[in-house]
Amino acid sequence: MFYFKFCFKHISKYLFLFTLSMLTLTLLPKYIYSNQQDWGNPTNIRLINSPKDDFAPCWNSYEKRLYFSSDRKGKSKLYITEIDEQGNFTEPKELTDPLNKSTTNISYISFLSETEAILNAFRKGYSQAYLNIFYTQRRSGQWQKPIPLDSLECECFMLHPTVSKDGNFVIFSSNLDDPNQLDLYIAYKRENGVWGNIEKIEELSTDGNEITPFLASNDTLYFASNGFGGPGGFDLFYSVRKFNVWQSPTPLSQLNTRYDESDFAVINDTLAIFASNNIEGLGGLDLYLARRISKEEVVSEPIPKLDLSISVQIPILRVQQEFEYELAQFPQIFPFDLLNQKYEPIPLNSNFLPSLDALIQNYLVILFQKVSLNKIETTISYDTTKKEIDGKIKRLVEDFKQKFDSFQNLVKIEHNNSDYIIIKTQKEELFEPIQIGKFTSTYEPPILEISVNARPASLLSSFEISIRGTEIKRVGYNIPFSTSIELKQDSLSGLTIADSLFIDLIAKDTTGRSYLMSYPIVLNRSSVFYKKTISFQNKKIERYYLFRPFSDFENRFDLKKILENLAEYSQNIKSIQLVGELDSKDPEIIELTRQIANYLHLSPSQVTLMQKTSDYENTFGKIPPRCIILLVEIR
Secondary structure, three states: OEOOOOOOHHHHHHOOOEOOOOOOOOOOOOOOOOOOOOEEEEEEOOOOOOOOOEEEEEEEOOOOEEEEEEOOOOOOEEEEEOEOOOOOEOOOEEOOOHHHHOOOOOEEEEEOOOOEEEEEEEEEOOOOEEEEEEEEEEEOOEEOOOEEOHHHOOOOOEEEEEEOOOOOEEEEEEOOOOOOOOEEEEEEEOOOOOEEEEEEOHHHOOOOOEEEEEEEEOOEEEEEEOOOOOOOOOEEEEEEEEOOEEOOOEEOOOOOOOOOEEEEEEOOOOEEEEEEOOOOOOOOOEEEEEEEOOOOOOOOOOOOOOEEEEEEOOOEEEEEEEEEEEEEOOOOEEEHHHOOOOOOOOOOOOOEEOOHHHHHHOHHHHHHHHHHHHOOOEEEEEOOOOHHHHHHHHHHHHHHHHHOHHHOOOEEEEEOOOOEEEEEOOOHHHHOOEEEEEEEEEEEOOEEEEEEEEEOHHHEEEEEEEEOOOOOEEEEOOOOEEEEEEOOOOOOHHHOOOOEEEEEEEEEEOOOOEEEEEEEEEEEEEEEEEEOOEEEOOEEEEEEEEEOOOOOHHHOHHHHHHHHHHHOOHHHEEEEEEEOOOOOOOHHHHHHHHHHHHHHOOOHHHEEEOOOHHHHHHHHOOOOOOEEEEEEEEO
């Protein structure tokens, strides 16, 4: 891991941290181009590069030599080199002028004239040091110590300045408007020589970062960006200004790779130079020479598509599931004051829920799913003058009608004057109790061994494999690729009711094309269900959850269904305690305890009310509103 430098590593300390993997060298793709900005044939200039970062090139047309920055000695300083008669660069030398003897880092010089230049250096701000734009003059053949360009001073980063050929404006990158994002800005020289009127170049701004601009002419701008798409992180682009509007940028596709390219600068009509962290270099950022390409030089070749493959060590994954549950009444009468949730037709298995809250918060959704799955004609009765409740219910009904053909004409709405939703139907199976609990799963094998391959390998840029319905992901760049994924309950919770496990592969090639393929693995399930028991007051207890009110007991399918389930195990029941907000003189509670005793053939002394709910709540938490819990002591 290292700090990728737009100008040098100290910028990155304040702005960006890039994690770069060591990747195999990618062959540059071949394209057909027809405009004058075509550049290609990149060559690493090994003579002037070092194992450290070499970047920020700028050709000084007055001196006929190349200036660039390098931190080969620890700090970023300026170096110079010339081009000999054979077109080769000479051995670079560190600039010995006063400009380069400053204690700060120096980079990104741009020449206004033979004796004036601007550049980047650190300026101490109120809270931290910022890279800002500085000014230097050449006197007696020496570039002097830089001074801040006060008119462009900012408590932000003002980076990578480039001056127009007529000297009337400068373009730079900055986080002026957003501390976490670099965009391109333009500033104009006023008649008094002061720079100002800073404007953001909106046409070239993205949600990513635009950096290292270079003006080849007053109307041709090169820059790097990670926001316009491309094979790598930062890629090179150019834009031409027409009628004072910068046009949509065009990538320098012959130069862009899966790595980062930036710092493009033109030397003359046939040569340009740029920086890249391609791993074929000597280390970090290296400088590369590019040559202008004519149409005749560009080879036209069709680019093949990637051939992807996934392999896994097994075709079938065995899943052992255990479901420990408690039973809750599915209410036939439901109070308005519990309907404070958002209603959405979410995918639920309506007979299995993870918690009692899930039942309360999704009551109507579960009801309508039961109606739809079992095709049960149902009437919902409530006070339709309550606009908020009426609106929620009717919207949910319409949602289900649109999503499920089986739901059409099954639900009718009628008015009542109570504070309850009352469900009316002739089908008592609508009120089967809900199982509250969670699955625990074990997997065989416990680890998936996944391999990815692609042909041709040189065309692959990056890929991501994931297990659908989970947050498990792996990212890769080199192939062949292998990874081991440990199968755990918490990471695969989204596969509770799925029949297959899908491994998805998303890949990109060096031209920016995307590919998607999936690999299915059959899930061979075996499941065990059992009721949950708890220990309370030295008793072995099963819990059953009921909801008030308990009126009209004889016509209550929901209460009968929960008691029918209890009756199957009545011979194992020693006693039942009711816990909740209870009043022993309340007729509803008196009738409920009588019905429980009669239905289960228990004596009245075996069905009692808990006097202190605090004992229960101190152990298991607060009891939900309008909820009564049956603590069933079993033998």
